[in-house]
Amino acid sequence: MLLKFILILVLIGILAGLVLQQRVLQRCRVSEKIRRQIQIFDCLAVFVLIARFIPLPLGSTELVQILALACLIMLVISTLILVLVQRWCSGKNTWIFIWLLCSALLSAGVGVIGWQQAHTLVVHETQLTLTSQFNHDDLHFTVISDLHLGTAIQGKQIDSLIRILEETPDQPVLILGDLFDEYTTPSQLQQFIDKINQSQLKTIYMIAGNHEYHQRFHEAYFQQLQASRIQLLRDQSISLGEHLKLLLRQDRSQPRQSLDELIGNSKEDWIVLDHQPKLKEKNPAVLLQLSGHTHAGQVVPFSLAVRIAYPCVVGHCDTSPQAFVTSGTGTWGLPFRLGTDSEVLRVTLHFKPQSE
Secondary structure (H helix, E strand, O other): OHHHHHHHHHHHHHHHHHHHHHHHHHHOOOOHHHHHHHHHHHHHHHHHHHHHHOOOHHHHOHHHHHHHHHHHHHHHHHHHHHHHOHHHOOOOHHHHHHHHHHHHHHHHHHHHHHHHHHHOEEEEEEEEEEEEOOOOOOEEEEEEOOOOOOOOOOOHHHHHHHHHHOOOOOOOEEEOOOOOOOOOOHHHHHHHHHHHHHOOOOOEEEOOOOHHHHOOOHHHHHHHHHOOOEEEOOOEEEEEEOOEEEEEOOOOOOOOOOHHHHHOOOOOEEEEEOOOOOOOOOOOOEEEEEEOOOHHHOEHHHHHHHHHHOOOOOEEEOOOOEEEEOOOOOOOOOOOOEOOOEEEEEEEEEEEEOOO
16 A cells, blocks of 8 residues: 555656646747657656556566666656756757757666666675574575566576575575565566576575565465475474574564564574564564565665664664664566665674673
């Protein structure tokens, strides 16, 4: 529901910008014929954007995503440039040509940079030291999250991801939700499953995020996963060794048991996987929570807005419990990132006695 509200706000913002664009062009005495041609382009661009965000197979194709991304960037940048230079504008064809050319070149530059950042997988290695009452061996695992299959992660990107994961085949892989979303097609999910099943990876655990449940046929998709080597667990735990357990939680958007109901007065240590880093539930047995969901804002300005909603947006946070949030491996909506990474996270956990 929140995402739909955000999309509506974005669409309203775009339409308001286009109205402003036409008013500025009129003040600049641009001919009605040229203004009408620009209006036709704007309408087509908005139509392509709407087509992308309708959860139908057409909107999931790479061509529609590229067109939608190009249209969105061109609409935003051309309007911003026009507003900024309106004092010097004129209705002459030369001025209009220079405005459109600058808008196109700048849009192309921003688009290429954002596209590259969305499709470049960056491996980050992190080491965390946790205080424990027990002497645990070091833990090593790989974290991926928010793949949103079919947007940035599809085809060759899946192959690249599998190659990275196979560099440490004995290391468990933890998928922190949003493997698929409302735009992922069954064939896109099956392509990923086939690659996983053919890989050398030995252990893969997964929790569900909020976007899996935005998919109308999520139960059918979950059944697809049952035929894979991915173990989807919801409000279930596994043992990582003596006195150490891993809790894989159902997403908070769905009915689920509370943290205390799942852990109780346990004397063991727990590591929690929870898609959304709200960190509202506390239990002294939890040493660390691993989360995704935020995408680190995906595009830099939105990082500030995300910080309002979540106490930990990306990286390690010295909260209670301690948390580590990955910026995610894929992107949502459009294959575009700016100032954030498409991340594969390799984690090493060290444990030290409480007395130290």
